[in-house]
Amino acid sequence: MDLKLVGSGEEEVSNVVVNEVDFNPEFISRMIPKVGRSEGLPAEVIPDYENDEEFLKKVHHVLLEVQVEEGSLVCPETGRKFPIKNGIPNMLLNEDEV
Amino acid sequence: MASGRRPEHQAPPEVFYNEDEARKYTSNSRMIEIQVQLSQRSVELLNLPEDKPCFLLDIGFDCLILDSTDVAIEREVEGDLFHHDAGQGLYFKPGTFDGCVSISALQWLCNADKKGHNPVKRLYKFFSSLYSCLSRGSRAVFQFYPENPQQVELITMQAMKAGFTGGLVVDYPNSTRAKKIFLCLFAGVVMDKLPKGLGTEETNNEQNTVQYSGQRQRTKVKRGKSIKNTKNWIKEKKERRRRQGK
Numbered sequence A: 001m002d003l004k005l006v007g008s009g010e011e012e013v014s015n016v017v018v019n020e021v022d023f024n025p026e027f028i029s030r031m032i033p034k035v036g037r038s039e040g041l042p043a044e045v046i047p048d049y050e051n052d053e054e055f056l057k058k059v060h061h062v063l064l065e066v067q068v069e070e071g072s073l074v075c076p077e078t079g080r081k082f083p084i085k086n087g088i089p090n091m092l093l094n095e096d097e098v
Numbered sequence B: 001m002a003s004g005r006r007p008e009h010q011a012p013p014e015v016f017y018n019e020d021e022a023r024k025y026t027s028n029s030r031m032i033e034i035q036v037q038l039s040q041r042s043v044e045l046l047n048l049p050e051d052k053p054c055f056l057l058d059i060g061f062d063c064l065i066l067d068s069t070d071v072a073i074e075r076e077v078e079g080d081l082f083h084h085d086a087g088q089g090l091y092f093k094p095g096t097f098d099g100c101v102s103i104s105a106l107q108w109l110c111n112a113d114k115k116g117h118n119p120v121k122r123l124y125k126f127f128s129s130l131y132s133c134l135s136r137g138s139r140a141v142f143q144f145y146p147e148n149p150q151q152v153e154l155i156t157m158q159a160m161k162a163g164f165t166g167g168l169v170v171d172y173p174n175s176t177r178a179k180k181i182f183l184c185l186f187a188g189v190v191m192d193k194l195p196k197g198l199g200t201e202e203t204n205n206e207q208n209t210v211q212y213s214g215q216r217q218r219t220k221v222k223r224g225k226s227i228k229n230t231k232n233w234i235k236e237k238k239e240r241r242r243r244q245g246k
């Protein structure tokens, strides 16, 4: 199940920072089949994406450079929220959820 | 680890690795050096393919549990951190990672820190979920400090039950100070031969590896390539740190 990224309360995700990360087209190509679709990523994976630098750079930017500092990851099925604090999602479950 | 009480006996990890203790790992250069060497050796044991970039999982990366997050942030990481208890299992898509490393953390899972914690179940949950999120043919290497042989047995049993093959690699087994223990696990059908421990030049090559299951295959294992880059790597890391004023 892919978790959905949301802001806290009604707000949008807050404190989005962008860090520059070295672009490695091969790494990004290998990651594309592993990530789910999500907002911010191009809606469809284009054919022959390994050779499309512009596309890979966009994915690189979203996957590695954009960092959400505050917000939540939400499970669309159960509604369970996993808060993001200082850019680090807290995935700890309560003992009764294990 | 030679003297004093073991950290796991003192308090649960989120209490033991409070800010002061965590800071030792980011500021004490002797400690950094040891941890860096252990990571390098573990990555070497992962035997990653050289021709493609890899996506790795590091369990117990930093003194992360609960509120020591600010310490984690000080240590520059390439990649993402998340806050989790490995004993609750991992929830990643199947085949996500090309390998897993873990330095000085696994022994914590043998503890029952909370009411209802059952180390056997937690270890099994951890290993089985790890198995599924590793790509076939990849490895997981855990440097750890087992308290006694029973702990080694407990851990390896749960790992094998979860589908891994592999076993222990022991570096410098004859030195009390330099001796280091690695649990080296293989995810997938093909049984690799365990790498040899360092400092074990004796002819008997079975001596420092404990193979746990499956039949032995006559695959060649690349030896050598030792930790030759370690010194430079640490030096660079320290310089970077100094430049950042740490």
Ligand SMILES: C[S@@+](CC[C@H](N)C(=O)[O-])C[C@H]1O[C@@H](n2cnc3c(N)ncnc32)[C@H](O)[C@@H]1O
Pocket (backbone or CB within 6 Å): B013, B014, B017, B025, B035, B059, B060, B061, B062, B063, B064, B065, B084, B085, B086, B087, B102, B103, B104, B105, B108, B109
């Ligand atoms: C001795 S420190 C090593 C830290 C780091 N790997 C290094 O080499 O510098 C042990 C780490 O294991 C983590 N740890 C302990 N129990 C854990 C658990 N159940 N799940 C995830 N991490 C855990 C602690 O938070 C701590 O960061």
